[in-house]
Structure formats: C-alpha cells, structure tokens
Amino acid sequence: MKLVLSLLLLVTLNQAATAQPNIPKKKFHLYVLAGQSNMAGRGVVEEQDKVKNPKVWVLTKNNTWELASDPLHFDKPEVTGVGPGFSFAKAMAEKDTNIVIGLIPCAVGGSPIDVWEPGKYYEPTKSHPYDDAVARATAAMKSGELKGILWHQGESDSDSLKSQSYEAKLEALVKRFRKRLKKKSLPFAAGMMAEYYLDLHPYAKTINAAILNLPKHVKNTMSVSASGLKEKGDKTHFDSPSARELGRRYAEAFQELKQK
Template sequence: MRRTFLLHLLSVIITTGAVAQDAALPAKDKFFLFLLVGQSNMAGRGVVEEQDKVVNLNVLMLSKEGKWVPAMDPMHFDKPAAGVGLGKTFGQIIAKANPGVKIGLIPCAVGGSPIDTWKPGVYYPATKSHPWDDMVKRVETALPAGTLKGILWHQGESDSSTGLAENYRPKLEDLVQRLRTLVKAPDVPFIAGQMGMFDGVPWNPEKGLVDKATRELAKEVPHMAFVTAEGLNHKGDKVHFDSAAYRELGKRYAAAYLKMTK
C-alpha cells in the first residue's frame, strides 16, 4: 500500500514538473503544429478524468502564457468551464503515426463565439476577448518553433439562428482562406467537425443549414474535410459532448487528417 502511494506521488510530481517548465523542442521540421479554433465544443467542456491528466512528452501545447508544455486537459482557457476536448487525443494519434516527430497544439477556441467574431478587430463581450486577434498573437508565437500541418475547426451553434445560418457558408469559406493566409500555407488541411447530433435533441432548421453548408464546403474546397458527430453523447446539457465523445471526436479528426495526408 505504501509503495503504491509513493509511486503515485512520484508520478504526480513528475507530471507537475513536466508541465511547469518549457518542454524540449525538436527541429522545426520535426515539430508538427495544429491550430485548434472554434467555439466551446472545440475548447472542450468534458469532465477531466485521470486519463486526461496523463502526459505524452511527444504531444505539447502552447500554454496561456505562450510556453510549450506537455499537453494536458483542460488545454483551453477561454472560460472557467473549459475541460476535456478533442485536441489531446488527436495529438496522441498523430504522434504515434509519425515516429520521430512531436506534435504542438495551439489552443485558440472561444466558447460561444459566432463566426463573425473570427475577424480582425472584432471584440467578443462574453469572454472580453478578440478571438481572431488573440489567435494571431498565439500563432505568431508558435510558428517560429515548428511547421503548421493542420487547422481543426468546430463551431456553428452560435450561428444556428435566423439571419445568420443562411449566410454561414460564404463566411466559413472566407475564414478558411484567411486562416490559410495567416499561417502562410494555402494547402494546409482544414478539418471541420459536426455539431452534436444527440438522441432526443432535435435540430432546428437553421442548425441544419449550418451543417449542410459545412458538409458541402468540405467537398468543394481543396484539402478540407468534414468529421461527423453521429452516435456521440452530450454531457447532460444537450449542447456539449461528454468526455468520451470528445476523445472519440479526436480519433475521428485524426482519421480524417491521416486519410488526407497519407
């Protein structure tokens, strides 16, 4: 019993120390960076469990302070509710598929943010932030260290209303172009995830429009993919996925990315 306790304590100390300091970085071409953008279902709202606290030294994240540290949930810091998301699972799978490289995740999602807030100079009162401008600063911090390999996007709930849903497609197409221009990678993979399709929680027509726009755009824009959320559960609020669903979403994003880049 005492030995088990000491081993657990040692694990906690090692994990805490690893996260508290800058992680060792590989050469730039061996450090694959992924941008995580969107609203709360990208940031993650799942309950953090023990498995989410385990670090993989080949999967790093850019901390709120702009330091590279081992990835651990919650990765985002947009709201106090931030929890388990899809990013860490995605990073672990991509790292395993690419021996000899490290993965760098750049969390930038903002809970509740409509797509119109992802433009230069736009202020989002709910989080007292500028989603696009804040992301730009973090991208500028991250890019000198590695190579941008993908953009992960999960958003749409805040645009699923009359007057917004009808214009979602051109706004998303514009965002894809602006993000690729920002990271100076016109062909970088862009993966968009589907909003929750939860049993007993019917969609309104506007949510269907946003979903359709995203699906169709993914078929027409080069190097863009759509990830389904079919069969996944919510955490009880009928909006956010539960922890297991976020991990499954991470697997689906990773499968889409590997299929695009194999």
C-alpha cells in the same frame, strides 16, 4: 543562503516556462484548435485526461510550451474540460513516431463565426478570437511547422438568419487564415454538430450542410462527422468519451488527407 535558493528557484521556474521539445523544427508539427466551446472542451476531466504524453505539447496562455493535459483551453477557466484536442494529438503522434505534436488552443466558448474576423472583439471573454489565434499561431511557428487547423463551431450561428450565410463565411475564414499565416494550402478540418443538437436546433442542419460542403468548394479541407456522439447532460456539449472520440476522428481525417 536564502538569496542563493531564491536565485535557483527563479532559474528553475524560468527554465520550466521556456521549455519546449528537444526536436528539430521540421518534426514539431503544430495544430491550431479553433471554434467555440465544443473545441475548447467542456467534458469532465478524468484521470486518463491528466496523464501527460512526452510527444504532445501545448502552447499556454502565456505563449510558452509545456507538456499537454486536459483542460487545454483557458477561454472560460471555470468550465473548461475535455475537448477533442488531446486525443487528436495522441492519435497523430501514435501514427508517426518520428514527430512531436504541438497544440495551439484558440477556441472561445460561445463565439459566433462573425467574431472570427480581423479586429472583431468578443465581450464575454474580452478577447479578439481571430486576431488572438493568428498571433498565437505565429508565435508557435518559431518552434515548429504549422500543419493544420481544427475547427468546431456553429452552435452560436444555428438560427434562421445566421445559418443562411454560414457557408460563405466558413469558406472565407479558411482562405483568410491561410493568407495571414502564409500557408496557401494549410489543411483545415471542420467538425459537424451531433444529432442531439440538431434535434433541438433545426437550423443547425444548415450549418452541418455547409461544413459537409466545404471540401467540395475549398481544397485541402475536411468535414468531420459527429454522428453517434453523446452530450454531457446539457444538450449542447459533448461528454468526455465523445470529445475524445471526436478528436480521434479529426486525426483520421488528417491522415486520410495525407494519403490523397
């Protein structure tokens, strides 16, 4: 009897690990969440963030699908929390009731844009941010169709030297992702830093200018405003309501791009 129960438990666990939406591949819309900690999410998780939505799935650390809830990321498990990804996905699913959203968490807290290049290793999380993102997106695309990348990064480049080259590196990053993922017009949305960060880090304004200029230089890209958003008390990370609002703004940007 114990053997039978053990086998049943093993089968159940295996089914849970390999679960994915029962929906045609073309209707499973995938989005990569990339950048650093404000994309990964550092907001306090509240009850509303734990409520799962049958139309929003997430690719786990082990490249399996499960219903999404915050925290989505695993870059720094001890501090991950609410980011923009979950609210973005819910807003996108609400706009089109015929689709299911699949999120691919790839953001890495603290990572500068320089480690978002092939072969670059990021010691604090012992990861290869760019290579890992490409590998996870490729694995996810077996189940659905990749529809875009959400990018929020720049705090680690907000100094007098790194900020000057940020615009060129961001444009190169978009083109590199598109080439590696074989999606030459893949939509790419870049989020800006909020006023509270700009007040303390003047060179962040140069980063924001680069993000704002991105759509002028690269087709099918968008900049997403962080105006009016609040911090959680550490002068760096969005609080939970602001992270959710940022996610909705990303969704609005993608919807606007579709209408063009």
